[in-house]
Amino acid sequence: MSKEFAAVDLGASSGRVMVGRVGPSEIKLTEAHRFHNVPVKTQKTLYWDILGLYRGVLEGLKRAGQVESIGIDSWAVDYGLLDATGELLGNPVHYRDARTDGVPERLAQKIADERLYEITGLQKLPFNTIYQLAAAKDTPQYAAAKQLLLVPDLLAYWLTGETGAEYTNASTTELVDVRTRDWSAPLIDQLGLRPSLFPAIRHPGSVIGDFGGTRVVAVGSHDTASAVVGVPAAGAHFAYISCGTWSLVGLELPAPVLSAASRAANFTNEGGVDGTIRYLRNVMGLWPLQECMREWGSPDIVELLRAASREKPFGAVVDLDDPVFLPPGDMAGRLIKAAGLPADASHAVLTRCIVDSLALAHKRAIEQAQELSGRHVDAVHIVGGGARNELLCQLTADACGLPVLAGPVEATALGNLLVQARAAGVIEGDLTALRSVLRATQQIVRYEPR
Numbered sequence: 001m002s003k004e005f006a007a008v009d010l011g012a013s014s015g016r017v018m019v020g021r022v023g024p025s026e027i028k029l030t031e032a033h034r035f036h037n038v039p040v041k042t043q044k045t046l047y048w049d050i051l052g053l054y055r056g057v058l059e060g061l062k063r064a065g066q067v068e069s070i071g072i073d074s075w076a077v078d079y080g081l082l083d084a085t086g087e088l089l090g091n092p093v094h095y096r097d098a099r100t101d102g103v104p105e106r107l108a109q110k111i112a113d114e115r116l117y118e119i120t121g122l123q124k125l126p127f128n129t130i131y132q133l134a135a136a137k138d139t140p141q142y143a144a145a146k147q148l149l150l151v152p153d154l155l156a157y158w159l160t161g162e163t164g165a166e167y168t169n170a171s172t173t174e175l176v177d178v179r180t181r182d183w184s185a186p187l188i189d190q191l192g193l194r195p196s197l198f199p200a201i202r203h204p205g206s207v208i209g210d211f212g213g214t215r216v217v218a219v220g221s222h223d224t225a226s227a228v229v230g231v232p233a234a235g236a237h238f239a240y241i242s243c244g245t246w247s248l249v250g251l252e253l254p255a256p257v258l259s260a261a262s263r264a265a266n267f268t269n270e271g272g273v274d275g276t277i278r279y280l281r282n283v284m285g286l287w288p289l290q291e292c293m294r295e296w297g298s299p300d301i302v303e304l305l306r307a308a309s310r311e312k313p314f315g316a317v318v319d320l321d322d323p324v325f326l327p328p329g330d331m332a333g334r335l336i337k338a339a340g341l342p343a344d345a346s347h348a349v350l351t352r353c354i355v356d357s358l359a360l361a362h363k364r365a366i367e368q369a370q371e372l373s374g375r376h377v378d379a380v381h382i383v384g385g386g387a388r389n390e391l392l393c394q395l396t397a398d399a400c401g402l403p404v405l406a407g408p409v410e411a412t413a414l415g416n417l418l419v420q421a422r423a424a425g426v427i428e429g430d431l432t433a434l435r436s437v438l439r440a441t442q443q444i445v446r447y448e449p450r
């Protein structure tokens with residue numbers, strides 16, 4: 001028997017509400033609503049338009065019609081603060097905002113990076129919630145805050161009135177203990193944060209509450225956690241690249257890797273669905289290309305990639321791990337400088353430079369992940385929007401010397417839906433069983449390494 005579920009999936013550039021009819025050997029996905037996610041910059045601060053997003057969610061749920069349940073996922077690390085009456089205190093700040101500039105270095109004086117990694121297993125990214133809170137701690141807003149809710153939990157709160165912290169997303173804050181899977185009291189104490197800010201942890205599959213007679217269910221509310229559920233892998237020996245604005249490149253492991261070498265390589269141990277560990281690195285992903293395209297007046301991506309594929313391979317490459325590429329604005333200029341390209345380098349040359357550099361970064365991360373974990377892989381799955389990028393898929397296969405299996409594009413929404421369908425008793429089993437439904441129903445394109 002199959003049933004319909006709604007997946008709310010918010011990405012850095014757009015949000016969508018997808019309806020999935022899911023059964024033991026069926027998934028039919030339709031898009032109920034898609035809306036832009038456009039951050040807003042004021043004098044000082046880059047914000048998410050959280051009310052605009054919530055409006056999109058409400059409209060999408062209306063268009064979705066009657067469903068069995070609703071699940072919400074979004075990008076990680078960002079949060080809203082509620083006051084004592086449950087009202088939102090100010091707009092959530094975008095993780096690409098400059099407020100955390102210099103904060104990781106300052107905090108390292110107080111708590112050694114080694115200790116942070118030992119407790120949380122998390123890669124050091126300047127925008128991790130821990131650094132955002134360190135930057136926000138002395139503001140009047142923080143002083144008035146009674147509760148911290150990560151973005152999907154905030155939206156779920158507005159739908160249901162219930163608060164909580166979904167585990168996979170909480171694991172990205174750098175405030176959760178990777179072993180106990182709960183907020184780290186010693187860390188929160190050492191940072192001088194109020195423990196009462198952090199709501200109880202809830203796990204994917206649990207019921208959050210009710211929205212107009214429909215259950216809202218916790219899923220892997222970190223989009224990458226849902227995307228990894230949505231990887232159509234058969235065994236355990238696979239690497240995945242969840243490729244969109246970011247490329248999240250890594251492995252699914254039963255236990256964290258907390259070695260000094262792993263910390264030095266900045267690999268993260270994020271919490272996955274069913275107690276798995278998402279052992280991965282953040283690679284800059286398609287963000288530099290998205291930013292260039294914005295500057296270039298949104299040219300046709302298919303044409304652009306076709307032109308790029310005719311450019312000289314590896315004519316110019318940059319280190320996409322360089323934080324210089326993190327903030328928005330003048331991306332082409334930054335690429336030209338880093339690659340030593342002429343100021344009038346064509347769009348095709350710049351696109352080729354990004355795609356070549358990304359394929360190399362994929363290779364480096366996949367090799368390191370295997371070395372550091374001791375887990376060998378024999379295929380690479382690319383899911384998310386990047387799975388449509390034939391040039392990138394082929395170059396990644398070539399660089400890694402491994403077959404690339406591309407698709408599904410909507411892995412995140414699918415992972416979200418599968419967890420809901422299991423919670424509703426429509427399908428059963430572990431992640432391998434959930435993924436077999438994907439293999440039976442989704443189109444996957446294979447690229448052999450050349």
Ligand code: LRH
Nearest residue numbers: 075076077223224246282
């Ligand atoms: C991808 C993502 C990624 C995080 C970043 C903030 O959307 O969730 O996993 O590191 O956004």
